[in-house]
Amino acid sequence: MSMPEIAMEVLLPQEPASEGMPASGRSRQDVDFWMNCVGAPLVLVEMQQLVVRQANRNAAILFGRGLEAIGQCPMEELVGPEATRMLGQIWNVAPVGTPGEPFIIPAQVQGQERSLMVQVTKIAVEDEVLRLFTFMDAPPQGSVALAGWQDNMMSLLNWLPFGFEIAGADDQIQFANSTFNELFGFSQDDISDIEDWWRVAYPDPEYRAYARKQWYDSIAAARAEQREMTPFDLEVATATGRTRTIQFRHRTIGNFNINLYIDVTQERAAARELKTLAETDSLTGAMNRRRLMDEAARLHAESRDRSAAFSFLMLDIDHFKSINDRYGHSVGDRVLVDFTRRCLDALEPQDCFGRMGGEEFAILMRRPDSAAIEAAAEKLRCAVGATPFGIDHDDLTITVSIGFFIFDSETSLEAGISRADKALYKAKEAGRDRVIMWKAP
Numbered sequence: 001m002s003m004p005e006i007a008m009e010v011l012l013p014q015e016p017a018s019e020g021m022p023a024s025g026r027s028r029q030d031v032d033f034w035m036n037c038v039g040a041p042l043v044l045v046e047m048q049q050l051v052v053r054q055a056n057r058n059a060a061i062l063f064g065r066g067l068e069a070i071g072q073c074p075m076e077e078l079v080g081p082e083a084t085r086m087l088g089q090i091w092n093v094a095p096v097g098t099p100g101e102p103f104i105i106p107a108q109v110q111g112q113e114r115s116l117m118v119q120v121t122k123i124a125v126e127d128e129v130l131r132l133f134t135f136m137d138a139p140p141q142g143s144v145a146l147a148g149w150q151d152n153m154m155s156l157l158n159w160l161p162f163g164f165e166i167a168g169a170d171d172q173i174q175f176a177n178s179t180f181n182e183l184f185g186f187s188q189d190d191i192s193d194i195e196d197w198w199r200v201a202y203p204d205p206e207y208r209a210y211a212r213k214q215w216y217d218s219i220a221a222a223r224a225e226q227r228e229m230t231p232f233d234l235e236v237a238t239a240t241g242r243t244r245t246i247q248f249r250h251r252t253i254g255n256f257n258i259n260l261y262i263d264v265t266q267e268r269a270a271a272r273e274l275k276t277l278a279e280t281d282s283l284t285g286a287m288n289r290r291r292l293m294d295e296a297a298r299l300h301a302e303s304r305d306r307s308a309a310f311s312f313l314m315l316d317i318d319h320f321k322s323i324n325d326r327y328g329h330s331v332g333d334r335v336l337v338d339f340t341r342r343c344l345d346a347l348e349p350q351d352c353f354g355r356m357g358g359e360e361f362a363i364l365m366r367r368p369d370s371a372a373i374e375a376a377a378e379k380l381r382c383a384v385g386a387t388p389f390g391i392d393h394d395d396l397t398i399t400v401s402i403g404f405f406i407f408d409s410e411t412s413l414e415a416g417i418s419r420a421d422k423a424l425y426k427a428k429e430a431g432r433d434r435v436i437m438w439k440a441p
Helices: 003-011 028-035 057-063 075-079 081-089 143-159 178-184 194-201 205-224 265-279 289-305 320-327 329-346 370-385 413-429
Strands: 042-045 052-055 103-109 112-124 129-136 163-167 173-176 232-237 243-253 256-263 309-317 352-357 360-367 389-391 394-396 400-406 435-437
Touching: 028 042, 028 052, 042 057, 042 075, 052 057, 075 081, 075 103, 081 103, 081 112, 081 143, 081 178, 163 178, 178 243, 178 256, 194 205, 194 232, 205 232, 205 243, 243 265, 265 289, 289 309, 289 352, 289 360, 289 413, 309 329, 309 370, 309 413, 320 329, 329 352, 329 360, 329 370, 329 389, 360 370, 370 400, 370 435, 400 413, 413 435
Parallel strands: 400 435
Antiparallel strands: 042 052, 042 129, 103 112, 112 129, 163 173, 163 256, 232 243, 243 256, 309 360, 309 400, 352 360, 389 394
């Protein structure tokens, strides 16, 4: 063991801090004393901002600054912007008090390009966790070529248009590229432990439990078959409070977990919008005929258990043609929109309400029994006719005729819809503004 390593053993706490924070770290006087006993340049910085708190005499010599001048100095002024970015992307390389693996950075030191071997350690100083950088100005043989390779690889990883992360077997982050930081905005302080990630990225406890199960179940299945994890989406909270839809990809390589984070927020929103446009009546916002018939087929299949009565209701606005003829189609459209609103207000959230075409609408309804369905249909009829529709300076009293059929285990969907339509016809024949249930002749 070299003298710098022996001195470092004395400087670093012997026990890791519980839950990521120290009970009481070294005093600043002790840290300053031991830092100057080490024969290598040492710089103690804030974890998040990478601003120098303390440095030893060897660091002052390396960077060409006095000890007074180097304090509160951003690392960017010491090693250049590219090297600082790399330093910021090395995450939890080791627990508190344990030296991490060395890595190489291409730095700008006193106006000259230099390859520095860097070892990062988290240490506790007076109840605060800080980062301690140990620099070696003379890298081992062959490391200059390694530095060039590493620099190119870092540039490649930061160029990737998705978040890239390398984690250890314990899921602690070792490296995160610049896109990861841009996507989520979290710093090393925010995610000093894997539990911090679950807490800040999924603030809702129920959704957090769902996300964890999805993550670990998917990884376990992939590892069992030695394959890439099947991609899936989760809603992730960012440091700004914005929620992003992220597609997760994962592969275990050796002792490392490689995680990809692809932002699909816009794509998923566009897909939802297209789905809505394809399934929604553009005028009223109700389900269109195709969507309603799809729901009818689904509910008809589910209703075979007979746990509740399932009914198809046909609705027709009475004398709607006269409204169009007298006031014009724009007024007719306003009536259709207001009619839809009144119907939706009178229905239950689980009911399916759709426009079949023109002034004809339909409802899919499940209730405990036939009496409850008839009562719901009557409530709907009253809600439509209770208050006149305000049209310009006129108040129009508008009524609706309703016919419905309650399915039994033998009736097909097509036959049931036909019978509901016949019941509607009977309601109109009987004088309109009424509810009639289809009954066998």
